[in-house]
Amino acid sequence: MSSPMVLAEKVHKSFGALEVLKGIDLAVQPGEVCCLLGPSGSGKSTFLRCINHLEKVDAGRLSVDGQLVGYRQQGDRLYELREHEVAAARSEIGMVFQRFNLFPHMTALANVVEAPIRVRRVPKAEAVERGRALLARVGLSDKVDAYPAQLSGGQQQRVAIARALAMQPKLMLFDEPTSALDPELVGEVLDVMRGLAADGMTMVVVTHEMGFARDVADTVVFMDGGVVVESGRPQHVLDDPQHERTRAFLGKVL
């Protein structure tokens, strides 16, 4: 078996006195789709943000593709990574946010090609060609020149996915990608994510979409109170939960 894409061992994270993550253990294999479920405040978004170092881990080990996140180990000592090292690591991890966070002063295409051109130094013509192809892939060929304010929420989120894919990431993180959308726009975003999963992308998805988790996830992780309560195949966790807390949560959302 290959080494995991994401490996967390006893990951802790506190905001001041509030301990949000209380020892998370988790492994995500390459090509796997892992859905994080749980009530709000359970720490799933915080954990996701730790994976690309938007939040610093306080204790424990967290690595992506064999590399520690945010640190370098030499002998017994850990050294904090410099800004350019952190940035380089992040550029290989795509992230999609709940609130889309598209750059409002740029067109859809400019949003997609910005990082490849400025961070990866891809020649402009090549980046634009790939950007158009990506926008076509998420079904937005006709919105290339639209500004984010002119797009619906679902369209904005699809542009955001194309923007993340433009960096050709080895891992994609989704932080409640459909929570800010009107119910009828959720489907179009989930369809794009289904396509990605089918193409073999490694994905960690924080979501409340149980249907998506059941159909697409290889592993479902149920978190509560900063710990992993249980994890496993979706049919096990969703249909035959072993823990009372999981049962209570699923009873409310299903």
Add this chain to the structure above:
Amino acid sequence: MTAAPPERLVAVPVRHWGRWLSAVVAIGLFGLFVHALSGADVKWSTTWQFFTFDTIVKGAGRTLLISVLAQALGIVIGVVVAVMRSSGNPVTAAIGWLYVWFFRGTPVLLQLLVWFNLAFLFQTLSFPGLGSAQTSDVMTPFVAALLGLGINEGAYMAEIVRAGLTSVDEGQTEAAQALGMRRGLLLRRIVLPQAMRVIVPPTGNEFINMLKTSALASIVQYGELLLAAQAIYTNNLQIMELLFAAALWYLILTSVFSIGQFYLERRFARGASRNLPPTPLQRLHRSLRSARREMPR
């Protein structure tokens, strides 16, 4: 079966009697003002004559020049200081704070005089790698005015830029970081362009202020508009006529740049709002149209 579209509503528009009344009052007051001026002891022909007089026109040119340069210097300093203050580095943050504290805390007139009289502090100025020079040779009225106005302006611009930077949603920074952008790139490409919408309107105000504040440079003998007017009226004693000629130039300069500011703001509102505000011509057109509709028939 298709229903016929409902009949279009025909209603008498609300009558705005207050608007008509206020117009009458305003015209009356304006008439009184013109009447008072006509009796004043001013030779308008002299004002007109000096309005296009060579010294005055050149003075207006210098006012424009020093304002543009000092404002440009202020913007550059303002961006640098704002970035210093919002950086994680406590040393640069403290330096930025001290800068703002000092230059915002002392009168610009005083600062102009200090620059102009710098020779009393240092006889010579040495520039590493460029040699040295007599301070009195370097600190010409132009240089003193530029440094005094520009460095003072930098302190105000720093606060304006900082307000702009903090107005940009944090999600923008996170999204840019998640794409692997570093701080410099992120500021330049993502945060600053969005901060511009907040920065541009007060900067326009600052520049229009600068056009007028530059009159203070007359104290260090920089030959801008006010000094030019003073130089003439100390000779011919037509004080009011020359002050009015200068005032006219100031009004022209500030008006031109107020118009420029409007279009600049429109440009930076792109992407932030779906509908741009109407241009003055569009607004005039609209209000004429609505006035016609309101006209009692």
